[in-house]
Amino acid sequence: MAFILFAVCGFLGGILGGMGMGGGTALIPLLTIFCGVQQNVAQGLNLLSFLPMSLFALTVHAKNGLLVKDKIWWIVLPALVFSVLGSLCAAFLPARALRSGFGVFLIVLSFTRFAAARKMQLKKQRSD
Amino acid sequence: MRKNIKLLGGGALTGAANGLFGGGGGMIAVPVLEKSGMGALFAHATAIAVILPVCLVSGAIYLWFVPIPVSQLLPVALGMTAGGILGARLLPAVSAAGVTYLFALFMLAAGVRMLF
Numbered sequence: 001m002a003f004i005l006f007a008v009c010g011f012l013g014g015i016l017g018g019m020g021m022g023g024g025t026a027l028i029p030l031l032t033i034f035c036g037v038q039q040n041v042a043q044g045l046n047l048l049s050f051l052p053m054s055l056f057a058l059t060v061h062a063k064n065g066l067l068v069k070d071k072i073w074w075i076v077l078p079a080l081v082f083s084v085l086g087s088l089c090a091a092f093l094p095a096r097a098l099r100s101g102f103g104v105f106l107i108v109l110s111f112t113r114f115a116a117a118r119k120m121q122l123k124k125q126r127s128d
Numbered sequence: 129m130r131k132n133i134k135l136l137g138g139g140a141l142t143g144a145a146n147g148l149f150g151g152g153g154g155m156i157a158v159p160v161l162e163k164s165g166m167g168a169l170f171a172h173a174t175a176i177a178v179i180l181p182v183c184l185v186s187g188a189i190y191l192w193f194v195p196i197p198v199s200q201l202l203p204v205a206l207g208m209t210a211g212g213i214l215g216a217r218l219l220p221a222v223s224a225a226g227v228t229y230l231f232a233l234f235m236l237a238a239g240v241r242m243l244f
Contacts, residue, residue: 003199004203051183061173061219083185112159
């Protein structure tokens with residue numbers, strides 16, 4: 001039963017993740033709120049599950065001609081360096097503090113997403 | 129040159145958030161890529177390519193320091209891969225604004241719930 005619950009959470013996060021819309025930001029709260037997983041474990045589960053999922057999603061996107069390689073290293077290299085620092089912080093922070101920090105991060109991201117959705121809607125109305 | 133510096137800064141922020149919060153870096157990478165002149169669909173797809181190596185490095189560090197049960201990793205990874213294939217196929221077809229609104233609402237609710 002637990003297997004199915006975890007798989008369903010993964011599936012829901014995967015749908016958003018495959019669209020490049022932040023699967024992890026869906027999966028992590030699903031795991032902590034509905035499955036009782038500790039914050040840093042949920043984060044690790046997301047990072048590792050993302051690996052096979054993204055390989056398949058990238059194959060689909062490559063076929064659709066949606067991948068742009070131009071200048072990609074300008075963003076990937078600093079991201080790699082800073083992700084090491086971030087991961088080490090997460091590994092040693094207490095789960096409780098990490099959970100609250102994640103809550104703030106989600107709230108901030110939700111505002112940027114509301115703004116993005118509004119922009120998409122306006123653009124679509126203009127083109128209709 | 130200024131565009132490249134913005135990419136560097138955006139990349140640093142993407143990596144730091146993705147490492148610290150174990151996800152969400154893609155949601156920073158997408159607007160950074162869009163600002164560099166990429167169309168929305170291209171930015172969403174390319175952000176996954178940006179995040180993949182970052183998750184590989186962060187995932188290895190988490191695996192080293194955090195006890196992650198295989199009994200949980202297996203179903204989550206299987207479910208996520210199946211969902212990911214579906215999501216990638218849906219991307220060119222869905223109403224991006226509708227999905228984004230719904231998801232923003234979910235994030236706001238989950239964020240508030242996690243504060244307490």
